Amino acid sequence: MSEKPTMHTPKDPTTTQAWARLQxxxxxxxxxxxxxxAWFSQDPNRTARFxxxxxxxxxxxxxxxxxxxxxxxxxxxxxxxxxxxRRDAMFAGEHLNTTENRAxxxxxxxxxxxxxxxxxxxxxxxxxxxxxxxQRMYRFAEDVRAxxxxxxxxxxxxxxxxxxxxxxxxxxxxxxxxxxxxADVGIQCRFVSNIDPTDxxxxxxxxxxxxxxxxxxxxxxxxxxxxxNARCAKTWLLDELRKAGVIAQxxxxxxxxxxxxxxxATAPATFPTAAxxxxxxxxxxxxxxxxxxxxxxNPDNAFGFWDWVGGRYSVDSAxxxxxxxxxxxxxxxxxxxxxxAMDQHFLNTPLQQNVPVLMGLLNIWYVxxxxxxxxxxxxxxxxxxxxxxxxQQLTMESNGxxxxxxxxxxxxxxxxxxxxxxxxxxxxxxxxxxxxGTRKIPCDFIAFANPVHPTQDTLxxxxxxxxxxxxxxxxxxAFGKTPDEVRAEGTAxxxxxxxxxxxxRPTTSxxxxxxxxxxxxxxxxxxxHITFVEGSIWDINSYDQWGxxxxxxxxxxxxxxxxxxxxxxxxxxxxxxxxxxxxEKRRH
Numbered sequence: 001m002s003e004k005p006t007m008h009t010p011k012d013p014t015t016t017q018a019w020a021r022l023q024x025x026x027x028x029x030x031x032x033x034x035x036x037x038a039w040f041s042q043d044p045n046r047t048a049r050f051x052x053x054x055x056x057x058x059x060x061x062x063x064x065x066x067x068x069x070x071x072x073x074x075x076x077x078x079x080x081x082x083x084x085x086r087r088d089a090m091f092a093g094e095h096l097n098t099t100e101n102r103a104x105x106x107x108x109x110x111x112x113x114x115x116x117x118x119x120x121x122x123x124x125x126x127x128x129x130x131x132x133x134x135q136r137m138y139r140f141a142e143d144v145r146a147x148x149x150x151x152x153x154x155x156x157x158x159x160x161x162x163x164x165x166x167x168x169x170x171x172x173x174x175x176x177x178x179x180x181x182x183a184d185v186g187i188q189c190r191f192v193s194n195i196d197p198t199d200x201x202x203x204x205x206x207x208x209x210x211x212x213x214x215x216x217x218x219x220x221x222x223x224x225x226x227x228x229n230a231r232c233a234k235t236w237l238l239d240e241l242r243k244a245g246v247i248a249q250x251x252x253x254x255x256x257x258x259x260x261x262x263x264x265a266t267a268p269a270t271f272p273t274a275a276x277x278x279x280x281x282x283x284x285x286x287x288x289x290x291x292x293x294x295x296x297x298n299p300d301n302a303f304g305f306w307d308w309v310g311g312r313y314s315v316d317s318a319x320x321x322x323x324x325x326x327x328x329x330x331x332x333x334x335x336x337x338x339x340x341a342m343d344q345h346f347l348n349t350p351l352q353q354n355v356p357v358l359m360g361l362l363n364i365w366y367v368x369x370x371x372x373x374x375x376x377x378x379x380x381x382x383x384x385x386x387x388x389x390x391x392q393q394l395t396m397e398s399n400g401x402x403x404x405x406x407x408x409x410x411x412x413x414x415x416x417x418x419x420x421x422x423x424x425x426x427x428x429x430x431x432x433x434x435x436x437g438t439r440k441i442p443c444d445f446i447a448f449a450n451p452v453h454p455t456q457d458t459l460x461x462x463x464x465x466x467x468x469x470x471x472x473x474x475x476x477x478a479f480g481k482t483p484d485e486v487r488a489e490g491t492a493x494x495x496x497x498x499x500x501x502x503x504x505r506p507t508t509s510x511x512x513x514x515x516x517x518x519x520x521x522x523x524x525x526x527x528x529h530i531t532f533v534e535g536s537i538w539d540i541n542s543y544d545q546w547g548x549x550x551x552x553x554x555x556x557x558x559x560x561x562x563x564x565x566x567x568x569x570x571x572x573x574x575x576x577x578x579x580x581x582x583x584e585k586r587r588h
Contacts, residue, residue, distance in 0.1 A: 010406045011081060013537055018077035023220070025073055026369045029316050035504050036063060036478045052355050053342050057522055059355050060509040063478040064362055064442075065370070072363040075351040083357065086536045091347055093121035093308070097543040098405045104543050105306075106313035106528065110339035121308065129306070130317075135322055137303055138329040140553065144213065145185045145325060152272045152280040153246050157213045160189045161203060162322040163233060164217030165225045168285070169193035170393050171315025172217075174386040175335075178520050181383070181452045183326045185489040191322075192233070200232050209240040214282045215321055219305065221284065222290035224552065230282075230295065233240070237281055238274050247277050283320045310543050312393045316521070331517050338521025342519075346529045356526055359444075359508060360533025366442050366506065368412050375436065377420040380447040380470040381515055385448075388420035391527055398531045398542040399567060405541040414538045424469050435477060435501055442506045445474055446523070450514040470509075477505040 013019055029035075040046055040062075050062040066074075078084075090096055093103040097459025108119060109128045116128040143149040147156040162172055173191040183189075190203045195516050204212070214233050218226040241247045248271060259307050272280075278296035287304040303318035311319075316339055324332045346356045366372040375395075377388045399415040421429065423445070434441050447470040451463040486496045512519045535542030561567040568576055 003128070010404055010408060011539055013077065013081055013539060014411050016077060016080040018073055018080050022070075022073050022077065022369060025069060029067065029069075030370075031066060031543040033502070033504065034480070034482070035065065038479075039067070048153075048400070052358075053481060054351060054355055055338075055522060056519060056524050057515045058509075058511040059359075059361070060511070061358060063474055064506045064508060065504065066365070068291070071352055073122070074365060075357075078351055078361060078533070081094070081537050081539065082513045083351070083533060083536050084494065085489050087347065087532070090532065093119060093126065096405075096541070097308075097310075098541050099544045099546070100307075102543070103308040104185065104310070105341075106310065106316070107314045107343050109309065109314075110525075112340065114299060120221060126308075127305070129313055133303055133305070133318055137324055138332075140301070140303075141321070143325040144188065145328060146151070151210045151212070151214075152241070152277045153210045153332040155210045157207075157325075158187060158568060160187060160213050160215060160325050161192060161207075161209055161233065162189060162215045162217060163192045163200075163229045164285075165193040165223060166228070167311030167314050167393060168217040168223075168319050170386070170390045171312070172320050174384075174390040175320065175323055175520060176326060177386050178383045178515060178560075179323070179327060179335075179517055181330070182331050182517065185326065185526050186482040187326055188328050193225065195228055197232065200229050200236070204233070204236055209237050209281070210244070210246065210470050212237070212293040213325075215285060215297070216282060217285040217319055219285075219287055219311075219319075221286040221288040221295070221520070224555075234278060234282070234296070238277060241277055247272050247274055250306050263284050272587040280372060281286045282319075282551065283373075285321055300493070305346060312397055315524065321527060327517070335517040335521040338516075338518035340521075341518070342522045342525035342529070346525075356523075356529035357533055359526075360368060360530040361537070362506075362508070363416060363442070363534055364537050366418055367414075370440065371413075372440050372442055373413065373416055374439065374441045375416040375418050376443040378423050378426055378443055378445050378473075379416060380423040380445065380466055381452075382422055384424045385444065385517055386521075388418065389523075392420050394527055395531050397545050397548070398539065399535050399538065401535075401538075401542075404539045410538060410540065412538070414534075414540060414570075424466065427469065427473070434505065442508075443474075443477065443510045444469055444510060446510045446512075448512045448515050448519070451577070474507040474509055476501060477503070477507050480505075496561070520550060 043049070045061065047062045049068070050060070050064070050066075052059045052061070076174055086096070090104050091107055093105050093108075093432055095101055096104040103121050105121060105126060111119070111127045111130070113127070113131045116131060117125055118364055119126050136565055138147070144157050150156055161195070162169070164172075176189050176191070192200050192203050214237070215229070216226065216230045221227065236456050238247070242249055275296060279298050281297070282297045284292045284297045284302040285305070286297075289299040289302055292302045293299050303321060305314060305317040305319065309317050316336055320332065323335075342356070346354060351357050363375065377391055379385070379387050395416060395418045402410055404410055421427065433439075434443060451461075454464045480501035481499070483496050483500050488500045491499055510523070531542055557567075558571060558575060560577075561571055562582060569577060572577070
């Protein structure tokens with residue numbers, strides 16, 4: 001795209017009337033201490049005023065640093081920056097990704113089938129396209145789950161190894177861990193992403209190659225890490241099958257698709273070839289059918305997705321194929337319904353009751369008016385242990401930008417450092433910093449009323465002990481403990497300061513009924529839209545990621561220098577020194 005786009009007139013948020021009024025509001029109201037304690041004491045309806053029920057999730061925003069006036073001014077800012085029109089443009093398929101001239105349509109991945117024909121983008125019926133791929137995925141997954149698709153020796157698939165990186169790994173890995181209690185046919189999933197050979201070696205160490213299916217997830221089928229791991233997986237598979245004496249002992253490369261159709265997955269000939277093995281044990285999530293075929297995968301067993309789906313927004317596309325195999329199409333449809341339900345809330349709810357809008361605006365409030373550059377997400381559910389890592393890519397790859405969508409420089413801080421761990425583990429690690437550190441860190445606490453695995457303890461449910469901690473942390477962060485309260489406990493005066501809790505540390509509580517596929521879809525969609533809101537206020541393009549390119553480019557240039565002196569001389573002195581250390585220490 002050579003011409004500068006004209007999506008809308010660039011707008012500097014710091015020049016809006018609402019921004020100036022928010023600055024004044026901050027100075028007038030937020031210089032005192034113990035604000036939350038006072039506000040709750042003065043307003044018996046504060047919790048009700050700032051709590052919202054969205055489907056099966058309860059959002060309590062009342063422990064945030066805001067008054068009704070704050071919300072009003074933040075919504076004014078959203079209107080001045082055109083949030084509603086930008087939101088509508090995204091759902092309509094306009095090319096919001098300006099640097100790549102693409103629509104931003106991850107929301108189309110979860111539209112119901114009855115919406116086919118209602119959304120045309122660049123001449124394509126995107127809902128019909130999505131549903132066609134979904135049905136192909138469902139048929140394939142059911143064949144694997146039912147044992148109709150088998151390995152090359154006719155044995156049922158027991159383990160799926162999904163090979164990807166970035167959004168092609170973080171999303172499905174997070175969701176598999178979150179929902180693995182729903183795996184109902186004895187098929188387990190593993191995920192390989194790191195180019196470090198240790199990752200693949202350890203994930204395959206105890207696997208039977210005859211019962212293992214690999215999914216190679218790369219839209220272009222050129223991603224360095226993914227294709228390197230895929231080739232190593234191919235070598236592992238063929239070596240192990242040859243050791244077992246179940247495929248031919250030949251050295252011919254397994255690059256061509258065999259004549260046998262893997263789609264039927266019938267038991268192969270008595271002595272199958274390497275090509276047969278690849279065809280029965282590898283499928284692809286890719287649109288580059290030529291490279292898929294060259295690898296040895298039957299193009300009929302490749303499942304595509306579209307340029308309007310960014311990697312970090314792609315878990316509900318074909319990227320989630322491993323999830324469908326593990327949990328089944330019905331569970332995946334439930335997941336999609338959860339996504340869609342939150343989409344509809346975001347699309348149709350007025351700003352002042354719109355939870356993704358309010359949470360996104362609060363993040364703007366904290367980053368740009370309080371200087372809080374960090375945000376913790378703390379799930380009190382062990383199955384969500386990968387959720388903060390997933391959000392790191394979603395939020396920081398989207399909004400870690402220093403230029404606006406039209407290439408002009410931003411005028412204020414953008415993005416936050418997202419991080420977190422499950423409770424109560426984090427309480428014994430970094431909560432000290434959250435409670436008494438010099439930086440205030442907004443936190444999202446997530447919990448569910450019903451555990452995935454109910455305990456058998458005769459005491460009142462151990463889960464309530466977990467939830468007690470969930471509730472206690474937000475209370476302590478909001479209200480703290482004053483010096484007089486510490487003294488009243490008999491604390492020696494010299495220790496009082498060390499045991500004071502300042503309070504006024506903002507939190508949002510998200511409380512659900514149970515961690516189901518529907519609830520997980522809601523949560524992921526929620527944070528997708530929060531990310532959109534923040535990017536819209538900052539007037540940046542949240543859907544490209546040029547910042548990851550330079551390092552990859554340099555890696556291609558540097559790698560030959562490990563063995564090539566000419567390439568080594570082209571490097572800077574620091575890089576040369578480190579490579580020389582490698583050469584000296586590497587044992588062959």
